[in-house]
Structures are given as C-alpha cells and as structure tokens.
Amino acid sequence: MSADSIAAEIRSELKKQADPKRAKLETRYFKETIKCYGASLWKARKIEKETYAKHKEEIDLKTSLQLADKLLNAGWFEEGFIGLCMVARHKKEFTKQTFKTFEKWAGNYIANWAHSDDLSAHLIAPVLEKYPELAKQLVSWTSSPNRWKRRIAAVSFIYEAGKGKHFNEIFTIARVLMNDKDDLVQKGSGWMLREAVKGNEKKTLAFLEKYKLKLPRTTLRYAIERLPQKKRKELLRKQ
Numbered sequence: 504m505s506a507d508s509i510a511a512e513i514r515s516e517l518k519k520q521a522d523p524k525r526a527k528l529e530t531r532y533f534k535e536t537i538k539c540y541g542a543s544l545w546k547a548r549k550i551e552k553e554t555y556a557k558h559k560e561e562i563d564l565k566t567s568l569q570l571a572d573k574l575l576n577a578g579w580f581e582e583g584f585i586g587l588c589m590v591a592r593h594k595k596e597f598t599k600q601t602f603k604t605f606e607k608w609a610g611n612y613i614a615n616w617a618h619s620d621d622l623s624a625h626l627i628a629p630v631l632e633k634y635p636e637l638a639k640q641l642v643s644w645t646s647s648p649n650r651w652k653r654r655i656a657a658v659s660f661i662y663e664a665g666k667g668k669h670f671n672e673i674f675t676i677a678r679v680l681m682n683d684k685d686d687l688v689q690k691g692s693g694w695m696l697r698e699a700v701k702g703n704e705k706k707t708l709a710f711l712e713k714y715k716l717k718l719p720r721t722t723l724r725y726a727i728e729r730l731p732q733k734k735r736k737e738l739l740r741k742q
Contacts (some may be wrong), residue, residue, distance in 0.1 A: 504561050506569035509554065510582075513574065516550045517542050517581050529580070533615050534687075539580035547581040551588045564593040568604055575612035583612070587621045594629040602630045602637055609644070613651040616687055623658035631659060638663075638672040645679040653683060654691035664695055667702035675711055681717050693725025700729060711738060 517540045526541030542550075555562060562570070571586030605627050611621050631637050644656035657676050665670045673695060680692040699707040711718070711726060715738055718726070727735045 504558055506566055506573055509558055509562070509566075509641050510573045510577075511568055513550060513554055513585055516554070517547070517579070517585075520546045520550075531541075535615055537580050537615050538578050544581075544584065545551075547584055547670050548588065550583075551585040554585075555589060555592065562589065562592075564590075564596045564601070564690065567593055568601070572604075572608070572612075574686055575618075577613055578614070580615065580617070583618050584621065587618065587626065591621075591625040591629075594626070595631060597626075597630040598638070599630075602627070602634070603703070604638075607628070609655050610647070610649055615653070619651045619691075620658055623655045624661060627655065627659040628662045631663060635669070638669050641677055642672050642679075643670050644675055650685045650688055650699070653680065653685070653688045656680075657691040657695040660695050661698045663702075664698040665701045670699065670703065670706060673699055677718075677722075678714070681714065681718075681719065681722070686721055689719045689721040690725055693722040696722070696726035697728055700726070701717070701737075708734075 509666075520540060520542035523542035524541065525543070526539045529539050529541060530537060569582075571590045574582040574586035600687070605622060609622060611620075613622060627641070631641070638660075641659055642658045644652040647653055647655045647656075657680060660669055660673050660676070663695070664673055676695055677692050680688055683689060696707060699710075707726075708730075711723070715723060719740075725739065727738055730738075
C-alpha cells in the first residue's frame with residue numbers, strides 16, 4: 504500500500520473524529536494559527552497505532568518518511584502529529600540522510616511549538632545520539648530566520664544535556680539565543696539549560712552566573728525551575 508493510500512486512510516479516520524467546537528478550543532493553546540480537526544491527541548494516537556498495526560509490514564522507514572512528508576505538508580495539526588509518531592517508530596534506523604529530511608521539515612513544514620518539540624525530542628534527538636557530529640549543524644540553526652529552527656536547535660539537546668553531553672554546543676546555542684526576542688525560542692533555550700543542570704549542575708550554574716545579566720528573564724526562569732528556591736531567588740535578584 505502506498506504512502507498516499509495510507510495518508511488518505513488516516514484523513515478519513517480523522518474526519519470521523521472531527522469536532523468543530525473542540526477545534527476552536529484547541530487553537531487557544533497556540534499563538535500561531537493552526538488547522539485542526541478537533542480530534543483529541545488520544546484519538547489521533549489511537550488512529551496512528553491502529554493504522555500502523557494494520558499496515559506494519561508495509562510501513563518501513565522509507566514509507567513512514569514519505570507518509571509524514573505528505574501529512575506535514577497538508578498542514579493539519581493531527582495529521583502532522585500522526586506522521587511524526589509514525590516516523591519515531593523507526594528511530595533505531597535513522598541515518599545522517601534521515602537528519603537531512605528532518606531539516607527540510609523544520610524549515611518548510613513545522614508551524615507550531617507542539618510539532619517543533621515532537622520533531623526535536625522524538626526524531627532529531629535520537630539521530631543526534633547516534634551521530635554526535637551532527638551537533639555542529641544544529642548550532643548553525645540558531646542563525647536561521649525561521650523561529651522553529653532556532654527553537655529546535657535548543658530543544659533537540661534536552662536528552663543529551665541531561666546526560667552531561669555536548670556542553671560546548673549547548674552553551675554556544677544558549678549564548679547565541681540570548682539576543683533572540685522570540686519568547687518560544689527563549690523558552691526552548693531555557694528548557695535546554697534546565698536539563699543541562701541535571702547533566703552537570705556545577706558547570707551549568709557557572710554558565711548561568713556568568714550570563715545572568717544577559718539571559719532573557721524567560722530563559723533564566725525556565726533554566727532554574729528545578730534549583731532550590733534560595734538559589735532561584737538569588738539568580739533572579741541579580742538579573
């Protein structure tokens with residue numbers, strides 16, 4: 504069965520779950536405009552699982568990438584979510600070429616923070632773990648005019664940061680994004696630094712102390728969320 508046929512099947516199932524009232528409510532979670540059917544993520548995930556189970560033998564990595572490309576390109580929120588979930592099933596098979604596909608999606612298809620974070624955490628993070636040398640490419644995304652690529656550059660490091668890895672790239676990204684005015688990018692950078700605290704608290708606190716006067720307050724507040732209250736107040740007071 505082709506990716507086109509599977510995509511059509513997914514759309515048919517989503518339309519059955521369409522709820523215009525819920526769709527209107529869903530838009531409140533996003534500052535940007537999104538198109539959605541109004542199907543809950545639980546129902547969307549159920550459709551993804553059932554579709555995969557039905558076509559498991561046909562949906563290999565190549566087909567899942569083709570499918571996700573079609574679903575993301577259509578611009579519907581739930582379709583994009585399902586497409587990303589389908590690709591994540593094949594994370595052990597990701598290659599450097601797969602990363603190039605993810606870069607294309609980041610630049611052309613990602614249009615909300617939820618898809619941005621799914622791509623970062625569930626697709627790019629696994630390929631980064633497998634190919635650490637790709638970290639330098641992610642650093643270069645911080646200069647992109649695309650807000651989502653800049654956010655993804657930071658959020659893709661959350662798991663590696665928690666393991667105490669890639670601190671040179673992590674701190675470089677945080678320094679570059681200190682001047683970013685986009686609050687979603689600031690939050691992404693803060694999330695990355697928050698995880699870095701877990702990976703190496705001493706090293707990360709030294710960074711925060713050094714740049715506390717330059718870091719956006721939003722970034723700093725996210726970064727220090729899990730620190731003791733006394734330390735949080737100290738860092739914020741000195742900002």
